[in-house]
Each structure stands twice: as structure tokens, then as C-alpha cells.
Amino acid sequence: MSGNTDVLMKTKIFLVKICIWILFSIITGISCAAWYVTGGNITQFYNRGDSLQFYTEKIVNNLQNISFENEKFIIQGDTAQIVFDSLNKNNQWNYLKTDLYNMNCDSITAQIVFYDRTWQNVGEQELNLMEGENLYQLNGESFSKVVFCFENEQGKEFSINKFEISTDKMKDDEKLPAVSVLFSIICMIITGILYWLKIRYGRKGNYKWGRGLQSIYILVGNEIWRKLRNVPEKMRNFISIFLFSVMFIFLSFINVYGLFFKKMTHAYTMFVLIGCMLLIAGLNIRKPLKYRNWNNLLVISWIVLWVLTCISDFIVTKKSAYFSFYGYFILFPTGFLFFVWNNQENREKMLWQLLKALEITFVLCVVYCLMFRPETDGYRYKGFYTNPNPFGLYMAVMIGVFLCEIDYYIKCKEVKILKILPYAIGLTTAFFFLKKTQSTTATLAILCGALCWGIEKILKRHMKKTMIAVMCFVICYIPVSMGLQWGITNISEAIGTQIVYPVDYEYASVRDLDDLTGTIHVYAAEREDMSQTSQRIRQKLLNSNSINGLFSGRLYHYSTYLSQMNLFGHTKRATVYGSNINSAHNGVLAYAHMYGVYIIVPYIMMFVGYFSRAVRYCKSAENRNYYACLPLIIYVVFFLENMMDNVDIPFHWIVWFVFILLGGFLFSMREEEKV
Template identity: 30%
Template sequence: MGLLIDKIYWKIIWILTGLLFGIAGSLMILSGAFCADRFYDAGKVYDVEENGRKSCWNDTIHYDETTQALVVDTDTAVKNVYLLDKTGGWHDLCIRLSAMNGGELLTRLEFYDVNDVVTGSIDTVLAEGDNYIKTPADQFYRMDIVIEGQAGAAFRIDKLQFREKESLFSKSKFIIYLLPLWAGFMLLTGILYICFKKRFRKIPWYAPVEGLQKLFMYAGGNGEILHQRYSQKQKAQIRSGLFCSIFLITQICFIFQRYTNKGYRYLALICVVLLILTALLCWEKKLHILNWNNKFVTSWFLLWIISMLSDLIVEKRFAYMGYLMIFVMGFLFFMWGNMEHREWLLKDFIRGIRWSFLPNLLFCWLFRPVLPGYRYMGSWYSPGIFGLYILFVWIAFLAEMKFDYTEKPNIKHDLFSVCMLGICANMLWKTQSITSLLAAALAALIFSLKLWINRKKIRFFGIPMLLLVFFIGFTVNNYSIYHIPRMLHTEIKFSNDFYMDTATDHPFLLNVSAAEPGNNNRILYKLKTSVSLETLTSGRTLYWKAYLRDMNLFGHYYNATFWGSGHKPHNGYIAIMYRYGIFALVPYVMMILYNLIYAVRYFWENMYDDRKYAFFILADMLCCIWLLVMENLELPFGWICWYGMYLIMGVYFDGGKKEN
């Protein structure tokens, strides 16, 4: 059955491409650079994070959590601002103030170099709103805001930005340039299409895909050897073991900081070999050509072809991803599509996630105690990354719940699964990762929908027992991760452990009331103190802006550099644009859109059949789409969420069609 969006697919591609063309052109006109290597060439920009704007390093000024403003305590107060980027070159400063209890603030701005020598100072009056100041020195790493004779004054710093050049961006001018450029692109390309429409239609666009499948048929024939050697059950267990190995090897690689330029290539090679073995183990019968003639596959191929072209022009840290995705992941999708029961490999993937959790759980109980006042890092080195891992374990165990107790094995199976869910819930809560907790709640909501749809088949009399077992798992884990490592004196610390305060979300306690005993719930603190999108997203908006300022046509080698070092974007869409150029966003957005449509359709068609794992498909894809907005999902062969998005596509890669 065709989709409505299929009929307007190329129109959407056309409109989005024109929009990006207009945006790129407008930014080049505004900056006056006309450079394809950086559309908005406005020099370096340093945005001070919220923590730096409200931190108080002395007793002359403090942060009032009730009013969320800085309050001057003495006649001579100093607010220190430290810069991590010591390269200098800052000529302009923008300070945005709000929540002032007076009309203006008389200040002296003093600038210091790395030797704490004053390199310049300026007296200025700061008013509510934006204040633009020319800095008297361009080489400094610290700025002191000195306030004299104004004890009791209060103000909040909403924005503190150092710039190499004066800001040239204007929303009105941007729109004025955007609209004619967009319209011009649409008009010109529309005329070209009308002129060459017949020639375009004569080109056999699908022929290379058929040729690729023939290559896969030849390579996949080797799977018959494994099919003759192992039974179906043995192959399933091996496939689960291979998935489990991928997750654990990747985790070890990250923990020991081997996801480097050289280390990544070794990791990618290992994962590629394991994925090829998994594909060969999918062989069941003589292979045949699949029907990949759909818009989802078109988007997928367009994305990786653009990445291959980008690789030819700009060297990449994640080199040859287009080739690996087309020839390795494509091979896996081909072998998967030839399986009689595609849900079997999906079951193996879910089992691989569950298997990987057992060594992680033991490691947490024996060696990784929870520290009071800090978010739990578990078997990883960061609470956020550990939360992402536990999220997919949570979804995997939810997918295994059957609620059919006519057979004893189902009772034992559900009791074990719900106990693991209790453990996962406790670990997720300990991480205080809002992104993962919201995704877990979304998965639980979808699971509730599944229960409601199948309510006639479910034995609800066992639910009180399941709730009791869930609570037992929650409590046991809460006890174990605190007491067992301390009793055995077996605590292990990683060199890159990132301890983050449960309230302030920073690796050290601020001198504010948030650090007081009892206020250690990050989620409540975040909801209570968030006054902007930057605060609510833990500063992610600053990452996004830094990346968007650096967008270009052909992509970049690796991460953007700001705050004195490289940082990940915390957004999958921005990561793809930055890595492969802005036009890679078009097929990427379409691929994600079709992913969502096919996942919903798969759930709708198979929601009454637990063997199809329809819940896992929908929960996994919705959570991945959410993580794309807030997390670094786009790490090739990286965290489990990357596999959760890209590998699961194989279930409906042919659009649900089985004809050849």
C-alpha cells in the first residue's frame, strides 16, 4: 500500500533543498564573506554558560536561588568571569541583564591575562536588556565585573557573549534575503526540471540498487555453510552473542578512551566483521532480490551517497561511513529481508541487549557505588551516557513481557523481566538524566497502550505480584549499588569519570543554596529554576548555536571547536549537517520521517502478535527520534542508541513488501 507522502516526496525534497539554499545564501550576504567553507563568517564567538554567569567565587556577591538573580553583598563587589579559550582576539562584548531591582548598574570591567595582569579596564553603565561594549583589550582569559557602592543591587545575566567581530545578524534582513533566494532557486530548478523531465525519467535510477543486491546475493551465499553447520536455535544464540559483543566492546572502547582517530577505525573494523557474521547467520534458503524501490530506501541511499561525496572533498574523522553503511549495513538488511521470519533477528537483537546488561549489573553492584549528592554513572563514565544505555535495556525488558500466565514458563519469564525493570528504573532515576527518563516514560506509555489494546488476552490477576517484584528489584538495586562495593572495598574509578552534582548538573558544587542538604533532586531543581530554554536543556542551545555558526557546504573533519576545545553537538540533525554539509539534512530528515511512519505502521499491523515485537519497534524509534534532538546519537559504531536507530531499519527496509 502506497503512502500519501510518496506522492509528494520529491516536492518536499525540492522545497527543503531550496530553503537550505536560501538560508546559506542569506547568511553569506549578511556576513559579506561569500565563502562555501563557512556561510556565516562572523569570526569567533564565546558564549559563557549559565554556570559561568551565575557562579560566585568570593563573598562579595551571591546567587539568590529564589529570585534567580545575583545579589551584591558589599560596597565593593566582584563578579568573576573565566574564559576557557585563551587564544584571545575578543573585541566585542554583549551582556544581557534582567531582573534588576534598580534602573542601572554602575560597573568597571577589568580584563586579566593568564598571569593575572590587568590588560585593560573600562567604566560602563549596564542597563536592563542588551548592552554592547567594545573591549579595551583583546588578549585576556578573565573579566571582572566590579560594582562599587551598590550593596543590595540585584540582577540576572541572561547572556554574556564575547565576539571577535561585531554581530552582523539581523532577523529582518535575513528574511528579506531568504525569500527571493528561495523563490529564485525554486523557479530556476523548476524550469530546468520541466526542460529535462523526459531525460530524467529515462535514466534507470533503480538499476544500481538491483546490481548491489546481486552482489549481496553472491556474498550472502556463503551463509549456507553456517546454515548447514548450526541449527536455527544455535544461530539465534550466536547472533545474540554477536550483538552483545558489539555493545560490550564499544563500551570498553569508550571507557578506556579508545574512541580516538586510530581507535575508532579498529572499533569500526571489529563491528563491521561482527555485523557481516550476523548477516551470514541470517541465511535460511536461496536468496532472492528484494523490492527496495521505495522512498525510505531512496532517502537512505541519498544520505550515504552525499556522505561519500563529502568524504572525497573533506577528510573525515569518521571516514568511509557511506561505504560502510551501503555495503555492510545494506548487506545485513538484504540478508535480514530474505529471512522467513524477520522478527527472529529482532528478537536476537533484543536478547543481545539483555545479555549485555547482566555483566553491567554485576559490575555496578561490585565496583561502582553510588555517591551521595552525585548523579550515578554506573558502568560508564558519565551519568548521561549510562542513562542512554539503561533506557534501551528498559525497552528490551518491556518488550519481553507477555502477561499470559496459562503456561508456567511465561510466569517465570515475566517475574524475571519485571525484576530487571525495577532495577533499571532505580538506575535510571539515580542517573537523574532527564532526557533518558522522559524517553523511558514514553516507552512505558506505549507499553500501556499495547496492554490496553491486548486487554482481552491479558491475565491481570498477576499484576499485584508483578508490582511487588518490581518494587523488590528497585529496592535491591538501591541497596546493592550503595552498600556492596563499600562492604567489599572494591570500588573502581575510571580516569574519565565525570562526577556531576545531582542538583546543579555541574561537576562541582556551586556556592548557592542548591548545594544545601536535601535539595539533591536534579529534575525538581531543573523544573523550579529553568527560566530559559538554555537552562531547561542544560546549555545545549549554546552547543547548537556554535555548530550552526560554523555550517558549510561540504562538511567538516570532526567536532566544532569552542570554549577552547572540541565539543559534540548534542543533536543528531546538526551533527549530520556539520559532518557532511547542510544539504545532507534533506535526505536525513526524510529518512527519519519514513522511519517514524513505517514504525507506526509496523506497530499497527502487528500489535496483537507479541512474536513480532511491534512494541519494541515503535518505542525504540520514538525514543531515538527524541534522542536525536537532545543527545549525541550520531556517533558511528558508538553508543547503543546508534544501533537502536540504524539497525532496526532493516525490519521494514523494503517498506513491508516481500515480493521480489
């Protein structure tokens, strides 16, 4: 048996090394190819000068006397205009590249008028727009805005793939894919030879990862233990739950009022959050700390990831406070909390503290929503946030928490309905609010997480007990949802307690996705049933005609961030649609852009290691009834959301804290305690 285990372990290690080798080679190959083909440099591999692209979903919002139907622009009047006003600063834009198709004529004459930031005319130029890709040299002065004017072109039709303006002549990058493959193969050969030489002639030994960090943790932790060793157990648990709750409530507060992203207040918010984590860690040291076995993919990739962010911070100064020093905060205070957690005899005790804090926060959230945040007709519900999407993500996390609380009682010898009922009500409440947000990504993410939960129940043959839990949910759903609907409609209005935030975004509850280009028609005045959540998902998956629309226009964000990759990262976010406040809408791209392209390797491997150990814990915890599926469900929710919206912003979201804390919980398992 031991021999089979050793073979399996060696096979896993071999596969991990192969994945890292391939990832590293692909990243190196693409980077070198971009550098070679476009004449890039170490600060920007893909060098095309400053450029700005306008895709269809951005253009349709700036039309005058031009209709947009079935992906076609139709000129309706004798005088028509398309306005491009998304630039934030003047620039000497010298070239325009158009990509038109579906034209019902040979050409369309357009008078282009250039404006500066104050809408002062700085030049004009006449162009004949033709089908296909065409490059035009512009003769305007430095400008910020462009207006395409069409005179006497009524009835002409065309479709736009994209418009792009740039400072330099756009280079031919059609050979980039082939060159990337060539460089990737060369890199694989070179690194393969170097690794063989290391194996053949290098020193052999079992390096213990994280040993230096653990020494620091032990030095600090044992000193804290001496000071707090006499604190009663009940008080430790009470204060820990209280501090977790304070963290989650504080996170919601700073997000609502934008304090996290303000330079003047960011340091204070970090002080509160780090202070809470250190206090929680200190209160959970019940005996002298000892070294743990951290020789696994999750921990190794976690250490490498945050060391690389520290290196990037040292070389490239981040202009925004909330991008700086995260590596140090994660490796030391956060890592210290993980180490203390791994040293617990009863590791599920801190897990229980975390869940109780989440449940307490959830109850307070529901009361707050009923008392102060009414639903607005025709708009998606935002709850205690300013945006429905993070509120939906929070509800997805709470659905996972309540599923695992129910799971605990399903695995008991006897199902106690009265014990399940409170969590069934909580599950119903979270599900109700998730539907109200109509958050597509959060809904799909928790559906995948719930699917994992259901499959685990089928495999472990808990169907009878699971059906009892499902019936509790069904019975609770109608009265709970009706009560909540009445509450968010009437309570705050009746007692006059509505709270409106300084920045309160309104998102229409009905969105018709006519095509996959991302075109959105908003009907804010109509009140629709909340089944629109599933309707929006079906529309996106079935009724769209382009990949970009399926991703709600995110492809331009992706391409912009990819085109600006470099070795050590940037001082701030990429400029998208003329603004550097737009996120990458993808965690991998966000980290690679901010901290350097090679951070992709440990970042992806960290997720691989997390998933592997979450599945392993789900199996190993089966006989102990300790929330076996929770790390796996939270992983699925966070991973899927992070691929579509960059939620991996350290210390920012509740979901990030839950995800990262459960990752630390998985750093070491009982069977690995021998070091």
C-alpha cells in the same frame, strides 16, 4: 481494493516530495540569506568573525562578591568581580556586546582587565555598562580571559541576557528572517519549475534504489554462504547471540575508558565491531541471497545520507578519526548485515538473537553494578558508565525490550505468569536503575515509548492480560528494588571490590532549577529519595522562567552550531565555551555541522521513513506475536534523546546499535518481497 491502495501510495509519495521540496527550499533560503546579509562564504554562511558568547548559566559560576537571585546579579561588596575564563587561546577580540536588563540604576562602571592564557595582565579598560544592547570597542591586546571589576558599586542590580566578544564588528542581522523567507520562496519557485520540466520532458521509469549495493552484497554473501552452508542451526544461533553480546560488552568497555575517541585505538575498536557484524551476517546466510525491494523512503534517505557523508569526507578531511569514513562503514558492512537480515525466511530469528544478547548483557551489567559500582551518597548513580545519562538511556532501551518480551506473552492465547515473571523482574530492575540515574531526557523518552505500548494494548483490547502483566510488575517492584538498593549500597563495600574509572564524573542527585536560565544549585552532601527524578522533571517544566533553562543551557550550543553551518561540513566540532569537545546536543545540528547543511534533508526524512515503517510493522506483526512494538518504542526513545543529546554517533552507544539494527530490519517487509 487495489485501486485504493494505489491512490494511497501515490498520495504518500506526493506528500514526501512536498516535504523534501519545502525542507530543501528553507535550508537554501536561510543559507543564502545568511550569506547575503553577513557577507559569508561557502565555508561559513553566517559570517560574523570569531565570537564567543557568555550566557547567564555560564556567568554565575564565576562570581566574587556578587550574588545571583531571581535572575538578578546583586553587587554585595565594595570590590566585586565577574571572571570570564572559558577561552582556550589568545585572540584579538576587538568588540564587546552587552545585553543587560532589570537595572536599578542608570549605569554601572566596570574596570575590565584582559589576561592571556597564563593570567598575565595584557591591558585594562573602563566601561560604563548601561541597560539594553550596547556595543563597545575594546582596546586591549590579544587576550584569552576577561575580568570585570566593580569598585564602590555596592547594591546595584542588573540581569544579563548575554555578553558577547568578537573579532569583527557585529553586523546588523535583524533583517535576516525576512530575507530568509524571500530567498526560500524564490528557491521554491525555481525548484518547482525545474521539477515540472523534469516531469514534462524527462525520462520516465521506476528506478530501483540500492540495486548496485545489493549486487555487491550478493556477490560477497553468496561466496560466504558456500563456505558456511554446513554450519548447524543451533551453532549459528549460539555464535550470533555470543557475538552480539561481545559487541555490547565491548562498547561499554571502550566508552568507560575513552578508547573510542582516541586516535591510537579507534581503528582497533572499529575493527572489532565491524568484524562482529560481518560474522553475524555470514552466520545468518542460510540460502543464496536475492534482490530485495528497497524502494521506500527509509532506505532511499539512508543511502543519500551516507553518500553525502562520503562526499563530505572526500572534500573536507576530518581531523578526528571517529568522524571519518562512517559513510563507507555504514553503506558496506552495516548495509550488508541489513541485506542478509532482509533475506531471511524467518526475519524475527535475528531479532530474537539481538534481544537475547541484550538480555544477557543486561544481567551481566546488573551483576557488575552490584559487585563493583556502589552508590555514592548525594550523587546520581552512574552504573557501569562514567556518566549517569548514558546509563539512564541504556536502561530506557532495556525497559523497551522487556515491555516487548512481556507483550509477546500477552498476545498468546493463555497468559503464562511464570513466563512473564522473569521479564517483569527485568523490567523492575531497569526501572529501578533508571530512577537512580535521575536522567530527565531518558525518563521522558521511555515514558513516551511506554505510552505507545499502552495505547497499542488499549486499541487491540488486551486490557485483561495487560493488567495481569502490570500486577506482576507491581508485585516484583518492592522486593526487587529493596534488594538492589541493599546490593549497590553494601556488597562492593563489604568485599572491597569497588572499581573507580580513570575519569569518573560525579553528578549531584539534587538539582534546584531556580529559573529557566539554567542556573543550577548543587547540594552534593544531602541524601534525597530517588523520587527526585520526577521532581527534577517537574522543576524543569513548571518552575523555570526561560527557554534556555528548560533546555539546561543548550540554546547556546544550538546557536553556535547553527552560526557555523556551511556546504560541505567541518574538520571538527564547533568551538563552544572555548572548547571543541562540546557536542551540539542535537543530532540534526551535529550531522549538519560535520557533513554539510543539506544533509538535514535525508537525515530528517530517514526518521520520518523509520517512524512510518515502525508503525506499519507494529500493525502487520500483530497476528504473529513477534515483538510488534519494539521498533516503535526504540524509535521514540532514540529520537527524543537524539533531539536533546547527540546520541547518533555511529558505532559508539548500545542504543545506536539497537536503533540502527532495527531500522535495517524495517528496510524490507514480507509484503514487499517481490522486486
